[in-house]
Amino acid sequence: MSALPLSLSEVLSKRFGDRYSISQALREQHGRGESHHTPAIPDAVVFAENTQEVADIVRLCAAESVPVIAFGAGTSLEGHLTAVRGGISIDLSRMAKITRISSEDLDCTVEAGVTREQLNTHLRDMGLFFPIDPGANASIGGMTATRASGTNAVRYGTMRENVLGLTVVLPNGQIIRTGGRARKSSAGYDLTRLFVGSEGTLGIITEVTLRLYGIPETISAALCSFESVEQAVAAAIQVVQLGIPVARMELMDRGLIKAVNAYSNLSLKLEDTLAFEFHGSPAGVQEQVEMVAAIVAENDGRDFEWANAAEERNRLWKARHSAFYAVVSQRENAKGWSSDVCVPVSELSGCILKTRELLKDCSVPAAILGHVGDGNYHVVFAVDPNNRQELDEVASINKKMVQYAISVGGTSTGEHGVGTGKIAYLRAEHGDAVDLMAVIKNAIDPAGIMNPGKVLPN
Incomplete structure (x- = not known):
């Protein structure tokens, strides 16, 4: 039975019909992510279909001081989705429109529920791609809210570097837009960066404007193995220090190789392993590969093997993404x-x-x-x-x-x-700056309804 104020429940039910639910199964699904964190289920779930609907839901909840938690694809790992104080889970998965793409400016605007794979499938025929790849087929809104990165970050950066602007619903239901399509600006506070990584504690991100990139002319991957993790890491550090622009450089220890072999039906050598991917022109990729191969050899790496065919590369990275x-x-x-x-x-x-x-x-x-x-x-x-x-x-x-x-x-x-899982370490890392974070949180969300119990210590 829902613990929501009856008046709020009735209004939401009338306004959203079967997109408003207090089903136990649905609430349980929306009260957990992918990992071990103990679930805490919301009192109800509402499926929003546009920014105005999100604003309406937030405004109604704010009037009753009811918490709201944004939900995308449910792939978070640090307890971001747990409804520790009950409230409403706002499911953004139906907000899945790619609203604008500019091939000339290499940018696009998408609704928060668009997933990474959906976006790249849409972009492929235009010769473009979005490189941030956390592994899971996460929603763009969730990736923005957690400041996600992933396997391509060594070359393309994280969500912080690739988000140009946002549409955000504030805790009072107001809709604001931050940033823009210009590649730089000196006008005002950088509110986009404030919301990127805020984990739904300052507002709900409903639209994101992203940088895009041309699909590289040549993509090549390689694997190599080492007797020790020290050798593997030493090789990786040299690659970074020499400025070789690898697109991916992933370490998989031998324990992971064993698990991945069994799970993905592979036969990788049971040693500490580095996996690389190279992007660029044919000559540029050849040069990168030769330089990395020399570094691997200097650090006693073995079996430096290319995986040039798209099927081989995809199989390798699919196995890596299935590591969890x-x-x-x-x-x-x-x-x-x-x-x-x-x-x-x-x-x-x-x-x-x-x-x-x-x-x-x-x-x-x-x-x-x-x-x-x-x-x-x-x-x-x-x-x-x-x-x-x-x-x-x-x-x-x-x-x-x-x-x-x-x-x-x-x-x-x-x-x-941070979610709930890393709150205990925030002050050790940031010291008194945590107090300023609390001031910002209280200024924007004085009633504390935005994803409460996350990021900041009580």
Whole structure:
């Protein structure tokens, strides 16, 4: 039974008909993401179909001080979707229009519910693509809200660099537009960057204007293996320091290779592995490949193998993107606990070795993977969500990994976001700046209805 004020429930039901639901199954679906975090279900779900509808829902909820949580594709990993104080989940998945594309200006505007794969399928025949690739087929709105990045970030940057402008519904229901299509501006505060990465705590993003890129003339991929993770990371650091413009550079430790082989029916060598992708002209790609191959050889890498055919590349990256599920599949009824940190590249080797030491006696399946070109790496655990001892063990490992990353100038999360899972580390990372974040939050959302319980400590 819904705990919403009866008047609000009646108004929403009348206004949205069967797009308003208090179904237990639907509410449970909207109260969790992909990972181990304990679900907390909303009191109701509303499917919005345009920005004005989102504004209407928010305005009605604000009048009753009812929390609102934006929902896209449900792929978040740090508890962003849990309705810790109940309220309304606003599902934006039906807001899936690609409203404008400019091939000349290399930009487009999309509604928040458009997914990454949907956008790239639409762009392909125009010779364009959007490069931010977090792995999951996430919604563009959710990727913007969490400041997502992924495997291509070493060359193309993160959502922060690729969002030009936004349409946002504020906590009072007001609709604002930030940024624009110009590639630079000195006018006013950079409100676009304020909302990129705000995780739905300042407003609900309903439209996003994005940078686009031409599909490279030549795309090539390569794999190589190493006897130790130290050698693999040393090679990756050299590639970065020499400024070789690789498009992707991914580390997969041997534990992950084993899981991926079983899950994706591959036969990769069971060693610590680097996977590369190169974009450019035929001559440019050839030069990049030769330089990287030489660096790999200097660091005792072996079996530097090309994967030029699109089918081979797609199979490789599909397997890499399935890493989370590959690790989890090693146990029946397990849930994934995925944590990430990001450190200066010079500190990456030490951090990964420290993490490997922490995992040495871990009682649950775990693997290390990372976008090592920008210092970002992940650990995925397969945990029994009902086993308190296991959860405490993994929480302790996660805490030590995050604390060490912060101690060497890194961050508690490179791309997953804070959600509920990383709140405890925010002050250690940002110090008194957290107080300014709270001032901004309270100024924009004085009633605290926007995705409460996320990002900021109470």
